[in-house]
Amino acid sequence: MIVLVCVEPQSPSQASRAALRLACNLGEKADVVVVSAGGAADSASFQLARQTGTVRRIVHLDDPTFDKADYFTLGMILAEAARHLGAHVVFTGEHSDGEGQGMVPAALAHHLRAPLFARVADVHLPDTGDEVLRLTVRSSGRLCKVVSPLPAVLAIPPAWVADRPQTGAGKSSPAVETLTLAQLAIDASRLVPRPDLLGTLVPKATQIVQYKSFDEAAHILLRGK
Amino acid sequence: MASIVAYIELREGAVTRPSRFVVAEARRIADAAGATVFALLMVGPLAQVEMDKLASEISAAGADRILCSSADTLDGPALDVTHGSLLAQVAEHLRPLLFLFPAGGTAVHLGPPLAVRIGAAFMANASLDVHAEDRTPEPPSQRVLISRWRAARDGQRRIDVGDLERPVVASLASGPFPPPAGEPYAEVEMVPCPDVKFPDARVVDSVVDLAADLELCQAMVWSGKPTAAASAALRAELPSGTWLVTADEAVSPALRVAAPRNLVVLPSPAFAPTAILPPMAPGAAVTRVGSGATTVAGPSELVGETGSDDANLAEFAAALRRARDSKAAP
Numbered sequence: 001m002i003v004l005v006c007v008e009p010q011s012p013s014q015a016s017r018a019a020l021r022l023a024c025n026l027g028e029k030a031d032v033v034v035v036s037a038g039g040a041a042d043s044a045s046f047q048l049a050r051q052t053g054t055v056r057r058i059v060h061l062d063d064p065t066f067d068k069a070d071y072f073t074l075g076m077i078l079a080e081a082a083r084h085l086g087a088h089v090v091f092t093g094e095h096s097d098g099e100g101q102g103m104v105p106a107a108l109a110h111h112l113r114a115p116l117f118a119r120v121a122d123v124h125l126p127d128t129g130d131e132v133l134r135l136t137v138r139s140s141g142r143l144c145k146v147v148s149p150l151p152a153v154l155a156i157p158p159a160w161v162a163d164r165p166q167t168g169a170g171k172s173s174p175a176v177e178t179l180t181l182a183q184l185a186i187d188a189s190r191l192v193p194r195p196d197l198l199g200t201l202v203p204k205a206t207q208i209v210q211y212k213s214f215d216e217a218a219h220i221l222l223r224g225k
Numbered sequence: 226m227a228s229i230v231a232y233i234e235l236r237e238g239a240v241t242r243p244s245r246f247v248v249a250e251a252r253r254i255a256d257a258a259g260a261t262v263f264a265l266l267m268v269g270p271l272a273q274v275e276m277d278k279l280a281s282e283i284s285a286a287g288a289d290r291i292l293c294s295s296a297d298t299l300d301g302p303a304l305d306v307t308h309g310s311l312l313a314q315v316a317e318h319l320r321p322l323l324f325l326f327p328a329g330g331t332a333v334h335l336g337p338p339l340a341v342r343i344g345a346a347f348m349a350n351a352s353l354d355v356h357a358e359d360r361t362p363e364p365p366s367q368r369v370l371i372s373r374w375r376a377a378r379d380g381q382r383r384i385d386v387g388d389l390e391r392p393v394v395a396s397l398a399s400g401p402f403p404p405p406a407g408e409p410y411a412e413v414e415m416v417p418c419p420d421v422k423f424p425d426a427r428v429v430d431s432v433v434d435l436a437a438d439l440e441l442c443q444a445m446v447w448s449g450k451p452t453a454a455a456s457a458a459l460r461a462e463l464p465s466g467t468w469l470v471t472a473d474e475a476v477s478p479a480l481r482v483a484a485p486r487n488l489v490v491l492p493s494p495a496f497a498p499t500a501i502l503p504p505m506a507p508g509a510a511v512t513r514v515g516s517g518a519t520t521v522a523g524p525s526e527l528v529g530e531t532g533s534d535d536a537n538l539a540e541f542a543a544a545l546r547r548a549r550d551s552k553a554a555p
Contacts, residue, residue, distance in 0.1 A: 101375020106337035139302035199384035218544035
């Protein structure tokens with residue numbers, strides 16, 4: 001079963017690292033393929049994938065248009081890549097460490113026409129012949145056991161744990177393969193960036209952290225009630 | 226007239242505090258800029274008396290109209306596969322300026338897919354603001370601004386809702402809400418629930434997530450590793466909606482979706498939580514508390530804090546009592 005893990009092009013976010021960890025812990029049933037759109041072929045994301053012994057393939061989607069692509073376009077491209085690679089389950093980080101809005105997984109699922117699950121805590125791949133994915137998600141104050149048809153897109157939240165690269169003793173690191181938009185049958189000239197989706201960037205004007213005494217902090221807390 | 230939709234989250238049948246805040250914020254913006262506030266309630270099969278009770282509470286919080294959809298598929302936690310189609314249907318029908326979700330994780334499931342379906346911008350953990358602007362030769366107008374921190378906390382993204390030629394889907398922080406001010410009972414309109422897109426995707430079982438109440442908190446107090454007795458003593462002094470989080474609880478997944486307006490970090494000899502701040506909206510503040518009774522001017526004065534976690538909790542509990550007493554004094 002092909003498990004596609006999408007990671008950011010430059011360096012993987014905390015959530016993408018968690019997604020990769022979860023995918024690589026699925027066991028022998030999972031053929032883990034790591035994909036990233038844009039960036040360099042020797043980026044930190046690909047280096048992490050190469051250090052992770054259970055990764056079978058690493059795919060670099062390479063096109064200059066990715067530098068200006070909005071999340072809607074990026075989701076569409078990753079969806080086409082998922083189709084091209086025959087992914088049964090797509091793992092993504094829930095959000096990046098940059099903008100952090102969690103839009104790419106949603107756009108990916110939309111274009112792949114696949115169900116999307118966020119706040120995923122646990123995943124069990126189906127047994128042979130069983131086409132139903134079983135997972136645990138957090139929602140509305142409950143831990144929910146969910147079943148889903150395949151393919152499915154899973155957005156994995158970041159975890160506050162350090163990376164433990166699975167060095168995969170005896171396994172050689174896969175080479176980075178390159179896939180172009182033409183191979184995905186996408187016409188790059190028709191990709192129109194939509195910068196208004198993010199809004200205007202206002203530089204950091206105020207410090208988010210203030211330093212106070214016990215009494216001052218108590219007043220702040222009570223005023224906020 | 227323009228509309229604002231406020232999604233109402235229910236937990237164990239009750240409206241959450243962040244949902245009350247979302248309705249109050251929608252009311253504030255609607256009053257300033259001129260808009261109708263729709264509260265959206267999505268529930269499983271529900272007795273009329275229960276629905277009336279919820280509707281009364283929501284309308285008193287500030288909603289003009291209540292849209293309610295009741296169906297078996299909605300009788301469970303909010304997931305895109307169960308709730309997404311209905312959200313998109315409502316958004317397509319009303320074409321609101323703003324579609325607001327409360328803090329607590331619901332927006333993580335429902336916000337981005339809704340924004341993608343209706344071509345909206347999405348702002349997680351956002352703040353709303355209204356200000357008058359003269360755009361001569363146009364008449365002066367009230368502008369609705371929505372802003373959020375980038376996850377990297379290196380700047381804020383801001384959208385003038387009136388200038389954007391698309392709706393904005395947003396989640397707000399968990400903040401204080403005023404006492405009930407709206408009409409005691411607003412009009413309730415039942416909305417049919419469309420077929421779900423993936424009928425084979427469903428919740429087969431669920432249990433209460435014991436750590437999830439933290440997701441709804443309005444303020445957090447962070448400590449190191451105090452004893453259970455010291456924690457209990459401080460918790461007894463904390464205002465409602467405020468949670469004490471100890472170092473052992475700092476890795477809880479609930480922290481990732483909580484969006485408190487206030488975060489107070491108590492000094493600790495063994496715990497430096499600054500690397501794992503929960504999401505915060507613009508206007509929210511992190512207050513680091515220093516030892517001693519005087520104002521701490523900067524991080525250098527926090528170096529060498531030696532008080533034990535229990536002593537620091539006790540000192541903060543005493544400070545809360547003093548603050549309450551001073552407020553109560555004539």
